[in-house]
Amino acid sequence: MKLSKFGVAVAAMSLSAAVFAGGTHGGGHDGGFGEAGKAEDVSRTIQVEMFDNYFEPEEIEVSQGETVRFVIQNNGSLVHEFNIGTPKMHEAHQKEMMMMVEHGVIQGGKLNEEMMNMDMGNGHTMKHDDPNSVLLEPGQKKEIVWTFSARTSMEFACNVPGHYQSGMYGDVNFDAGADAHASAH
Amino acid sequence: MTRSLMAGVLGLLMPALALAGEYNISVDRVIIDTGDFVKEGIGYNGSSPGPVLRFKEGEEVTINVTNNLDETTSIHWHGLILPFDQDGVPGISFAGIPAGETFTYTFPVVQSGTYWFHSHSGFQEPNGAYGSIVIEPKGREPFRYDREYVVQLTDKHPHDAGRIMRNLKMMPDYYNRKQQTVGDFFSDVSEHGFMTALSDRMAWGDMRMMKADVEDVQGFTGLINGKGPDQNWTGLFEPGERIRLRFINSSAMAYFDVRIPGLQMTVVQADGNNVQPVNVDEFRIGVAETYDVIVRPRTDEAFTIFAESMGRSGYARATLAPREGMEGPVPELRDAPLLTMADMGGMHGMDHGSMGMGEDGMSGMDHGDMDMGGDSMSGMDHGVMPEQEEPAMAGMDHSNMAGMDHGSMMMSGNGAEDPFYAKGSGLVPTAASGGKFLSYADLKAQKPLYEDREPTREIELRLTGNMERYSWSINGIKYEDADAIKLQYGERVRFKFVNETMMTHPMHLHGMWSILDTGAGKWNPVKHTISVQPGTTVYMETEVDAPGQWAFHCHLSYHAASGMFRKVIVEGGPEQGNTAGVEQERVGGDV
Numbered sequence: 001m002k003l004s005k006f007g008v009a010v011a012a013m014s015l016s017a018a019v020f021a022g023g024t025h026g027g028g029h030d031g032g033f034g035e036a037g038k039a040e041d042v043s044r045t046i047q048v049e050m051f052d053n054y055f056e057p058e059e060i061e062v063s064q065g066e067t068v069r070f071v072i073q074n075n076g077s078l079v080h081e082f083n084i085g086t087p088k089m090h091e092a093h094q095k096e097m098m099m100m101v102e103h104g105v106i107q108g109g110k111l112n113e114e115m116m117n118m119d120m121g122n123g124h125t126m127k128h129d130d131p132n133s134v135l136l137e138p139g140q141k142k143e144i145v146w147t148f149s150a151r152t153s154m155e156f157a158c159n160v161p162g163h164y165q166s167g168m169y170g171d172v173n174f175d176a177g178a179d180a181h182a183s184a185h
Numbered sequence: 186m187t188r189s190l191m192a193g194v195l196g197l198l199m200p201a202l203a204l205a206g207e208y209n210i211s212v213d214r215v216i217i218d219t220g221d222f223v224k225e226g227i228g229y230n231g232s233s234p235g236p237v238l239r240f241k242e243g244e245e246v247t248i249n250v251t252n253n254l255d256e257t258t259s260i261h262w263h264g265l266i267l268p269f270d271q272d273g274v275p276g277i278s279f280a281g282i283p284a285g286e287t288f289t290y291t292f293p294v295v296q297s298g299t300y301w302f303h304s305h306s307g308f309q310e311p312n313g314a315y316g317s318i319v320i321e322p323k324g325r326e327p328f329r330y331d332r333e334y335v336v337q338l339t340d341k342h343p344h345d346a347g348r349i350m351r352n353l354k355m356m357p358d359y360y361n362r363k364q365q366t367v368g369d370f371f372s373d374v375s376e377h378g379f380m381t382a383l384s385d386r387m388a389w390g391d392m393r394m395m396k397a398d399v400e401d402v403q404g405f406t407g408l409i410n411g412k413g414p415d416q417n418w419t420g421l422f423e424p425g426e427r428i429r430l431r432f433i434n435s436s437a438m439a440y441f442d443v444r445i446p447g448l449q450m451t452v453v454q455a456d457g458n459n460v461q462p463v464n465v466d467e468f469r470i471g472v473a474e475t476y477d478v479i480v481r482p483r484t485d486e487a488f489t490i491f492a493e494s495m496g497r498s499g500y501a502r503a504t505l506a507p508r509e510g511m512e513g514p515v516p517e518l519r520d521a522p523l524l525t526m527a528d529m530g531g532m533h534g535m536d537h538g539s540m541g542m543g544e545d546g547m548s549g550m551d552h553g554d555m556d557m558g559g560d561s562m563s564g565m566d567h568g569v570m571p572e573q574e575e576p577a578m579a580g581m582d583h584s585n586m587a588g589m590d591h592g593s594m595m596m597s598g599n600g601a602e603d604p605f606y607a608k609g610s611g612l613v614p615t616a617a618s619g620g621k622f623l624s625y626a627d628l629k630a631q632k633p634l635y636e637d638r639e640p641t642r643e644i645e646l647r648l649t650g651n652m653e654r655y656s657w658s659i660n661g662i663k664y665e666d667a668d669a670i671k672l673q674y675g676e677r678v679r680f681k682f683v684n685e686t687m688m689t690h691p692m693h694l695h696g697m698w699s700i701l702d703t704g705a706g707k708w709n710p711v712k713h714t715i716s717v718q719p720g721t722t723v724y725m726e727t728e729v730d731a732p733g734q735w736a737f738h739c740h741l742s743y744h745a746a747s748g749m750f751r752k753v754i755v756e757g758g759p760e761q762g763n764t765a766g767v768e769q770e771r772v773g774g775d776v
Contacts, residue, residue, distance in 0.1 A: 052631060053327045053462065077632065078461065108461070108629065108708055162462025165451035166328035166479055167427065 033086055033154055036131035037067035037147035045069040048156070050136065052076035053163045055156065059171040067147040070156075074136035079106050081158045083133035084146055084172070090157045090164060093133075097159045100126060106160060111137050148174070207247040208238060212258045212282075212304070217313050219406040220413030222343045226313030227254065227304065234411050234435070235302075235316030237335050242297040242323045248290040250282060254309075257281040260290070261305040261695070262318065263473060264457050264713040267292040269733025272695055274305045277736050277752055281306060297322035298457030299431040299475045301337070308346030311437035311742045315339065319431065320457075327631050328453045328462065330479055333429035334420040338470070338492055338501050340405040340439035341413075349402060350743055357655040360402045399522060399612065400496030401652075401688065402438045402743065407492060407501025414502040417512065422505055427481045429453075430490075434470040437742035440495035440689060440716075442469050442614055443476075445488050445505070446516060450478035452623060456712040458698075459631035466620035469495065471691040471716035473740040476623075480505070487511035495612070495689070497521040519617065527609035528687050528719035607720035612689070626703050628710035634698065635728050637707035640679035644670065648717060648739070648749065650686045656747050657686075657739065663748030670737065670751050672729045674758030679726045682717045690744065691716045694753065696735040700726045714740060732758035 046068055049056045053076070062068060072082045083093060100106050105115045105126050116126045128135045134142040148154075157169035215228035229235025240246055252258045259281050261273035271292040275281035282288040297320040304314035317335045342349060352359040412418035422428050430450075434441060444450075444467040452463045454477035462479075470476055470492075482488055487506035494500060497518050504512055601613040605625045616622040650657040659667070672678055679702075682692060692699075693714045700709050702724040709726075717723045738750035 051325075051327075054325070054329065108705075162451050162453075162464050165449070165464055165481070166453050166462040167330070 032150045033089070033132075033152055034084070034146055034148045034150055037069075037145040039069075039145055041067035041147065042069045042145055043067060045071055048072045048082060050074040050076050050080040050082065050158070052078050053080070053158065053160075053166050053168040055082075055158070055168060055170045057170060059173055060156070061173045061175050062148045063175045064151045065147070065149060067145060070144045070146065071141065072134060072136065072144065073141045074138055077109050077138050079109060079111055079135065079137055079160060080163065080168070081128075081133055081135050081160055082142075082144065082156060083130075083159055084144070084154065084156050085132055086152060086154055090155060090159055090169070094159045094161065094164060098161050100128070101161050106135075109138050111135065148172070204241055204244045205247065206240065206244055207249070209249045209251070210235065210260070211251045211253055212260075212314065213253045215313060217341060217411070218413075218416075219341050219408060220415040221406045224341070224343060224345075227258075227309045228313050229316050232411070233313030233315070234337055234339070235314070238302070238316065238318045240294045240318065240320045242294055242320055244294045246290070246292060246294055249287055250290065251287040252282045252284055255284050257283055257306055258304055258309060258314070259306045260302050262290075262292075262300065262302050263693075264298075264300040264475070265292070265318070266295050266696070266698075266731065269696055269731065269735055272735065274695065274736045277734055294320055296320060296457065297326075298454055298459070299335070299433065299477050300457050301433045301435055301473075301475070303435065305736070308350065308742060308746070310435075311342070311346035311349075313341075315435040317431070317433055327459055328429075328451075328479060329427065330429040331426040332422065333431065335410065335431045335433065336420075336490065336503065337410050337433045337435055338439075338441055339408045339434075340402075340436040340494065340499065341408050342402065342405040342437070344404075346437065346742065350746055353401070353655045353743055354747075357401065357652050360404055361400075399524060399688075400439065400494060400498050401655075403496070403498035405439065405494075405499050407439070407441070407494065407499050409490065409492070409501045409503040412503065414500065414515070418503040419509060419511075420503070420505050421509065422482060422507060424485050424507060425481070425483055427479055428505065429477060429479050431475065431477050432470055433475045434472055436472050438472065439499065440469055440471050440691075441492040441501065442467060442495060443490070443492045444468075444617055445480060445490050446513070446618070447486075447488050448480045448482055448505075449620075450480050452476055452478050452627075453631075455628050455710055456714060458634065458711045460710055461629040461631050461708070463623060463627045464621065465616075465623040465627075466618045467614070467616040468623035469614050471689070471714060471740075473691050473693055473714040474712070474716070487513040489513040489515055491516055493518055495522070495614075516617065522611045524687055524719065525609055525611040527607040528611060605716075605721065605723065606718045610718065610720065612718060625701060625710075625716075628701070628703060629705050629708040630710050633707045634711050635700070637709075638677060640726050641676040643679040643681055645681045645683065646692075646751075647683045647685050648690050648692075650688070650744070650749070652686075655743070657744040657749035659749055659751055664738075664750040664752075665748070667751060669734070670753045672727075672753060672755050674729055674732055674755055676729045677726055678729060679724060682715070682723045682725070684717045684719055684721055684723075687719045688741075688744075689716055689718050690749065691740040692738070693740045694727060694735065694737045696731040696733070696753075696755075697727050697729060700728075702726065729755055730758075731755060 043066055046060055048070055074080050083090065105112050118125060134144055136142055151174045154172035155169045156172060157164050210229050213228055213231050215226055215231060215233050217224050217226040217233050226233055250260055257275065259273045259275050270278055271290050272278040300318040302316050302318055303310040317337050406413050410418045432443060449464050449466060452460060452465055452468065454460060456475055468476055482505060485507050487504050490503040490505065492501040500518055502515055601615045603613050603624045606613045614622050647660050649661045684690060691714050698711045699713060699715050701712050701715055703709055715723060715725050732755050735753045737753045738745045
């Protein structure tokens with residue numbers, strides 16, 4: 001039972017990578033939700049602090065097409081995620097994160113790296129290495145460079161089980177500048 | 186009087202530091218209208234339940250309690266950490282508040298979260314003397330919400346609580362409407378064979394218990410914030426808002442299984458202490474426990490808060506709605522659970538040999554022979570439950586049976602498992618939605634309150650009783666015959682609860698926290714009330730950091746009153762000597 005369930009988990013996780021790569025599916029937004037940015041395009045840096053269980057700041061403002069470097073620091077005592085996506089993507093990703101908890105990858109304040117990198121067969125792992133997100137242990141600091149090419153309903157969120165629901169997310173507000181896709185959502 | 190003067194002087198001395206509030210509470214005779222019946226009872230400030238007291242962490246509170254009854258009263262601040270002489274238990278903390286007098290409580294508020302208060306005198310609490318406490322924290326909470334509501338449950342009975350106690354003493358099954366009948370026996374015979382049915386009955390007879398004793402006081406109306414199901418207490422919201430619901434179970438006897446069909450709930454606090462958030466579809470709230478959950482209704486519709494009692498003999502109902510007057514569908518009560526032999530696993534003196542269930546019984550056992558009990562599983566057809574098969578069957582394999590030497594008894598139970606219930610227990614809850622039901626095992630402290638350390642010693646407390654005489658006790662000894670439990674200031678005591686009865690007991694230690702051992706080490710949740718299910722052993726640890734003397738008891742009103750109660754004396758510590766002036770008289774009837 002465990003094994004087959006694990007198989008499903010692994011399949012789901014590898015699927016998500018494909019979804020992100022395609023950028024057209026998970027959010028259900030034709031315009032996608034942006035893509036991994038290049039360091040040389042970065043126009044500014046936004047510092048995001050993680051606490052138990054909330055972000056500071058809780059909203060950010062971006063312009064369409066802008067490339068932002070996020071420097072994310074976990075100042076809490078639990079593992080947290082910083083994930084850029086649409087609310088629907090977050091909802092889908094929460095199921096995967098639930099499996100990471102069930103399989104001992106996320107243990108309160110610790111990440112079990114060994115478990116994450118373990119080969120589950122077929123070359124799949126539980127690595128959390130999508131370009132739109134980072135998973136941080138307490139005290140860790142990581143960066144993401146993201147290009148907000150699509151103007152859509154977006155949030156940055158922690159999808160560790162229960163964290164999003166208790167309020168650990170923030171709004172990505174696109175600035176008021178005129179935009180052709182403004183009415184899309 | 187002196188006390189309030191003292192507080193006043195202190196307040197003058199440190200005006201910058203002191204955040205002080207003064208509150209007045211009157212204890213009154215009130216009329217309680219449940220929609221099903223109208224009954225005189227006891228309330229605070231003219232109503233039952235009493236007010237929501239809103240304190241701030243760090244505040245020095247002064248509470249003037251005026252007793253307008255013609256009998257002694259008291260208020261216990263359930264779950265609050267305070268000096269023992271402010272804890273409000275007559276005979277242990279103080280002498281009580283005589284009729285017509287005002288007593289002034291003063292204490293610093295050193296915590297935050299959802300709590301409640303109630304009379305600790307006689308049966309005033311089940312007669313209506315309860316209210317809620319909401320304490321705003323100093324710092325930011327680990328969650329956010331747009332609005333909040335207290336959702337305070339109780340099991341209001343048409344009989345006066347004193348009369349209920351007398352009836353139970355005379356006839357312990359007086360309020361048990363779900364007893365099995367001769368007809369049930371013959372239907373068991375046809376389903377399970379004569380010998381199995383007979384030995385099942387004989388075993389239950391040996392226990393002095395009846396199989397349907399999940400709730401020994403039935404016939405109540407479930408109330409939410411004082412409103413019966415038809416009166417439908419309603420909390421308003423705007424779609425998209427995050428709502429914090431502060432559930433408090435102020436029942437005399439009833440556990441409730443709580444759900445809000447259509448909404449997932451995120452549990453963020455248990456017994457006033459933040460827990461790492463858990464998403465659930467349903468949770469069971471023991472008597473005296475509190476759970477705070479966050480819900481986020483996104484649509485413009487009404488949602489029903491539905492709380493079925495654990496034994497399904499009653500329910501409470503309320504509504505979350507965008508506008509007054511809207512109602513959601515109200516579910517039907519599910520079938521009552523039946524206790525199984527596993528729920529008596531801890532029963533002392535249970536003679537398996539006399540049941541004549543040796544090898545023969547075992548060998549004749551197959552799935553068809555077992556009463557898989559439980560609503561969802563009866564008439565189970567393996568072919569039509571592809572998705573549920575694995576978890577359901579997991580509970581039925583031989584390794585799980587190893588611990589049960591009464592394997593051929595009717596092992597009801599729905600296949601669900603929870604480490605805090607006996608294996609094969611008929612009480613293991615399952616979510617009506619088929620989704621996640623909260624377990625104690627899911628509770629992890631958001632932030633450990635104490636450093637994790639080895640306990641200095643262990644104290645075993647067997648929860649005992651004789652249902653035939655409606656007498657409840659600890660280690661076989663009733664309160665009036667028992668010595669106090671002596672603890673030393675500074676030690677960390679590990680309490681081992683062994684439930685040798687077939688009822689669930691919510692054990693409440695006053696004055697000090699109960700750290701429930703879920704196996705999570707430093708993340709073990711911190712509670713004030715710990716439910717111990719039939720046939721199970723549960724451990725909790727207590728950092729003995731509060732000098733004085735305290736009550737420690739089962740919070741089921743009629744169990745506490747009939748003897749499942751202890752006094753705890755903490756010796757040593759900074760305020761040693763304070764206990765000298767306290768009246769030593771025991772008041773056995775106090776809850």
